[in-house]
Amino acid sequence: MKRVTVLLGGLSAEREVSLASGTNCVEALKEAGYTVSTVDAGKDLVDVITELRAQKPDVVFNALHGRYGEDGNIQGVLNLLKIPYTHSGLMASSLAMDKNMAKRLFVSAGLRVPDGKLLTRAEVLKGDPLPRPYVVKPFNEGSSVGVSIIRPGDNAKPFDGIDWPFGDLVLAERFIPGRELTCGVMGDKPMAVTELRPHSGFYDYANKYTGGRTDHLIPAPLPADVYAEVQRMAVAAHQVLGCRGVSRSDFRYDDTGKGGKDEIYLLETNTQPGMTELSLVPEMARHAEISYPQLVSWMVEHARCDA
Numbered sequence: 001m002k003r004v005t006v007l008l009g010g011l012s013a014e015r016e017v018s019l020a021s022g023t024n025c026v027e028a029l030k031e032a033g034y035t036v037s038t039v040d041a042g043k044d045l046v047d048v049i050t051e052l053r054a055q056k057p058d059v060v061f062n063a064l065h066g067r068y069g070e071d072g073n074i075q076g077v078l079n080l081l082k083i084p085y086t087h088s089g090l091m092a093s094s095l096a097m098d099k100n101m102a103k104r105l106f107v108s109a110g111l112r113v114p115d116g117k118l119l120t121r122a123e124v125l126k127g128d129p130l131p132r133p134y135v136v137k138p139f140n141e142g143s144s145v146g147v148s149i150i151r152p153g154d155n156a157k158p159f160d161g162i163d164w165p166f167g168d169l170v171l172a173e174r175f176i177p178g179r180e181l182t183c184g185v186m187g188d189k190p191m192a193v194t195e196l197r198p199h200s201g202f203y204d205y206a207n208k209y210t211g212g213r214t215d216h217l218i219p220a221p222l223p224a225d226v227y228a229e230v231q232r233m234a235v236a237a238h239q240v241l242g243c244r245g246v247s248r249s250d251f252r253y254d255d256t257g258k259g260g261k262d263e264i265y266l267l268e269t270n271t272q273p274g275m276t277e278l279s280l281v282p283e284m285a286r287h288a289e290i291s292y293p294q295l296v297s298w299m300v301e302h303a304r305c306d307a
Helices: 015-031 045-055 073-081 090-097 099-108 121-126 205-209 224-241 280-287 292-301
Strands: 003-008 035-040 059-062 116-120 134-138 148-150 169-174 179-186 189-198 214-217 246-254 263-270
Touching: 003 015, 003 045, 015 035, 015 292, 035 045, 045 073, 059 073, 059 292, 073 090, 090 099, 090 224, 090 263, 099 116, 099 224, 099 263, 116 121, 121 169, 179 224, 179 280, 189 224, 189 280, 224 246, 224 263, 246 280, 280 292
Parallel strands: 003 035, 003 059
Antiparallel strands: 116 169, 134 148, 134 169, 179 189, 179 246, 189 214, 246 263
C-alpha cells in the first residue's frame, strides 16, 4: 500500500483551516488502508524538505490552503523532489491564486465575471473605485479572507477597522446581488451545485467555518438550465486554468431582475478546496454517494508531478 504524507498547517492566514482539513484527510486515508504520516509546513522550508526526504512518501496529499501551499510554491518544491502530489500543478495553482490573472483567462474563455480593477490600497482610499456596492478583496488569498462589501450609505471607508496583512494590491469588483452558488469538479466531471444561504451577511470566513451559520442546499434549487450552466462554467474554469484533481468554483446568480435578465457570474476557482467537516467538496461527494475515504483515495491515485 502506498505511503502518503499529508502536508498541513502552513504559513498562510488559512493555517487553522488547513490543520482541520489535514487531520480529517489523515484519518480517512488510514481508513482507506494507506500508510500515513504528516508534515506541518508552517516551518522553515529546509526542514519541510528534510522531513519529506526522511519519510520517502509515494504521494504527498496537499492539504495546505492559501499562500505558499496553494499558489504554486509548494508545488514547485514537490516537482523538484519528484514526489507526486494531489490537486493542481504549479502553473494552474499560481494562476488560480492570482485572482486578477484568473479573471483574464476566464474572460478569454467566454466566462462571465464581475467587472473589477486591480488597485493599490492608496488608490482605493482616494475615493470609490467603482459605484457602490462593490467588493474589496486581497488579490491572492482564499476562503474569503479579507473580503468586505462596501455598500451605499456606509460611513466607513474600505479597510477601516480591518487588520490587513495582505500586501498593497487590492481587487475591487462590482457586487453581484442574488444567490451564492458553488460547484466542484472531479477530474473533468462536474459535481453537484450547492446554494449557500448564510443566516446573516455574506459567505465570509466566519460563515464558512462556523457550524450553524450557513445553510447548504444540495442540489441547489435552480431551474435545470441554470444548474447545468453553472456545472458547465465550473468545468470550463477548471480546464482553462489547467487544473487537475479536484477544484471548486464559486458563483453569484443574479436572479433579482434588476439587470433586466438573470445572469451567472464566476467569482473564482479554488484549486485546494477545504476538507473540513463543514467543507463543500466532501458534501458534494456524499451527495454522489462517494464517501470521504473514497474521495481522498481518488485524489491520491490521481496524484502526479508536473511534466
